[in-house]
Amino acid sequence: MPQIRRLPEALVNRIAAGEVVERPAAALKELVENSIDSGAARITVKIIDGGLTRIEVTDDGCGMSPEQMALALERHATSKLPDEAIEQVSTLGFRGEALPSIASVARFTLESRPKDAKQGWRKVTDHGELVEDGPAALPLGTRVRVENLFGKVPARRKFLRTARSEYGACLDVVRRLAMARSDIAISFEHGDRRVFSLQAGETIEMRVAEIVARELANNAVSINLERETPSGRLRLTGVAGLPTYNRGVADHQYLFVNGRPVKDRLLTGAVRGAYADMLARDRHAVLALFLEIPAEDVDVNVHPAKTEVRFRDSQAVRGFIVSGLRKALGTGDRRSAQSPDAAAMGRWQSEPAREEVSPAFRSIFEGRDWAQSRPSYVAESAREYNAQTGEVLAAPQGRAEMAEPLPKGSEEFPLGIARGQVANTYVVAEAADGLVIVDQHAAHERLVLERLRAAGAEDALKRSQALLMPEVVELEEVDCDRLEEGIPKMAELGLVLERFGPDAMLVRAVPHALGKANPHKLLQDIADDIAKHGDAILLGEKLDLVLATMACHGSVRAGRVLNVAEMNALLREMERTPRSGQCNHGRPTWVKLSMDDVEKLFGRH
Incomplete structure (x- = not known):
């Protein structure tokens, strides 16, 4: 029979490297985590060719003595577990596998100098073999260099992606770690280019x-x-x-x-x-x-x-x-996307200076009896302006309120006072600090949805509707297991289930709003959703969709004419309602153009 033998240490390290270091980004993650755990206040990361050629991480942490460096290159040796309570670990890296695993599949240079040492020490390992061990001149801290990753493991090297793809993965790793520790200054360089340099002491938001x-x-x-x-x-x-x-x-x-x-x-x-x-x-x-x-x-x-x-x-x-x-x-979230889209703003054009007045321009303003009433003038000028092309332009749909001074206390209204309606769809309001444009249908849709919720419509949708004959739905056993674990949660949403054998579920009731849904398709979709997200989010989303549809049909439609009182009532209710800054589909319900932006459009700023 085949003999059982112990694997060589170098091969054991390469096997471990397959779990810990599958690509340059994984090696970089372990090195930066070690720098963070060392108490560093500044970390510098440099990579070449997406980490395929070189990865270098330098920090000003506590450093290591030569004896500690030797232990660090042995498997399952770590300074981050003072006892056996592995479930209480508070450091990022702690398994003691990263450095020996990386050293077994690359040329690995470890240089370090603790605070109480007069000189540093260098250890160089080439794919698991120690090739250099001696003193080195370097400042306090540690510097680790990884070169030619998987250079002697061609089976692994050929499965690595392009340098551009590996760079993207490395960038994502450093960004996440930098985000987690805003108290540490971190810089990242790729080749000769500095990608970012973050200063210590920033707030999380910054x-x-x-x-x-x-x-x-x-x-x-x-x-x-x-x-x-x-x-x-x-x-x-x-x-x-x-x-x-x-x-x-x-x-x-x-x-x-x-x-x-x-x-x-x-x-x-x-x-x-x-x-x-x-x-x-x-x-x-x-x-x-x-x-x-x-x-x-x-x-x-x-x-x-x-x-x-x-x-x-x-x-x-x-x-x-x-x-x-x-x-x-x-x-x-009463806020919307605070500034208008840049591309839309870029389409605003200022009128160029003209030496000669065009015939079309004269046809509107020359020979006009300015004493005639405004409505007939607007309609007539519109027809006359398009006489050259033979097109008849409908009268403009915009309606404006008489421009009067803002009433006292209007600064308390973030969405301002209604000044008119454009295209019977957009309400134009003047706020103390700018111009506000509101999509009346999107805004009212959100208001109706919140009203329905406050009135208990959400609970009514979830109310169970018992099936006259319980339906048996056959699914794979693993899907039934997932659904069985979520039975209490789904019962709260109105879906009443029971396990019916190893590969079937019994549907006794469905939410009232989904009474006509196909039980088999509904359960399969929910099982897939649990497999993907770990919870039955889909059922809640289906009920939200029904509620949102009800809100859509019960809201003010685009194209409806509103009077000034109705427009102001809409603005005031938006200011009182949570989540009024976006409609039920995530689009903004209003945008604001500051007075500075308005003045820039006219070259006054």
């Missing part, structure tokens, strides 16, 4: 906006929420973009648990649930959330890369995040 997009600062709300639990305190902080500030992909959602960047489907599902009735299904929020939770309530040892976590009470965590986001958006 750091997030600087990394993600500067316009996020004006289109987001801050989050700061705490809740006491039997095991300790939950805290949620961060920045959440307004629903009107969204993206087509979810790659601008940054999630952190106890300072550790994670990609967790439960957290992603919670974000989706919080924005459920404010975004279309194909749009995604932009945000950075920092969750602090007692260490014993979360397991970070799920995967060697430590990007996945498990929560002891996942439903409580999800509910905390959803309520925290909704509360934050409820205080600041």
Whole structure:
């Protein structure tokens, strides 16, 4: 029979490297995390060719002695676990596998000098073999250089992507870690180009906006929420973009648990649930959330890369995040996307100076009896202006209120006082600090939706409608398992299920609003949704869609003429209603053009 033998240490390290270091970005993540754990105040990251040629990380942390450096290159040796309580770990890296794994598949240079040493030390390992060990001149701290990653492992090297793709992954890693620690100065260079340089001491809001997009600062709300639990305190902080500030992909959602960047489907599902009735299904929020939770309530040892976590009470965590986001958006989401679209603004054209007045221009203004009434003049001038082309232009649809001084106390009205209606669709208002344009249908649609909710319509939609004959739905066993775990939650939404054998579910009642839905398709969609997000978000979204449809049909339509009193009543109700800054599909309900922008259009600023 085949003999069982111990694998060589070098081969063991390469096997471990397959789990920890599958690409340059993974190696970079481990090195930057080590720098953060060392107490560094400044970290410099340099890569060449997306990390395929070189990765270099320099910090001013505590440093290591030669003896500690030797231990650091041995497997399962770490300074970050003072005892065996691995579930209480508070550092980013702690498994003791990263450095020996990287050293086994690259040329690895480790240089370090602790604060009490007069000189530093250098160790160089080439694919697991020590080739240099001696003193080195360097400042306090540590410098790690990784070159020719997988150079002697061609089977792994050929599966790496292009330098451009690997650079993108490295950039994402550094951005996430930099976002988590705004107290550390971090710079990132790719080749000869400095990508960014972040200063220490920034607020979370400043750091997030600087990394993600500067316009996020004006289109987001801050989050700061705490809740006491039997095991300790939950805290949620961060920045959440307004629903009107969204993206087509979810790659601008940054999630952190106890300072550790994670990609967790439960957290992603919670974000989706919080924005459920404010975004279309194909749009995604932009945000950075920092969750602090007692260490014993979360397991970070799920995967060697430590990007996945498990929560002891996942439903409580999800509910905390959803309520925290909704509360934050409820205080600041009366705002819309604060400035008009730049492309739209660019289409405003100033009239060029003319030496000769055109015939069309003369046809409107020359020989005119200015004493005649305005309505007939407007209609006649419109017809006369288009006489050359043979087209007849309908009278303009805009209606304006007599321009009077703003009444006292109008500065208390952020959306201003109505001045007129354009195209029977847009309300134009004058605020103390600019010009406001409101989409009357989108705005009223949101107001009606909030009224329906306040009146209990949401609960009415969820009310169960018992089936005359319970229906048996056959599904795969794994899907039935997922649905069985969510039976209590779905019962709250009006969907009453029972397990009916290993591969079937019994549907006894469905939500009143979905009485005509196909039970088999509904359950299959919910099972797929649970597999993707870890929770049955889809059912809630379906009910929200019904409620939003009711709100749409009950709201003021585009094209309806409003009088001034109705327009002002709409503006005042918008100012009182949460989430009035965006319609039920995430589009803005109003935009504001500041007086500075108006003056710029006319060259007065």
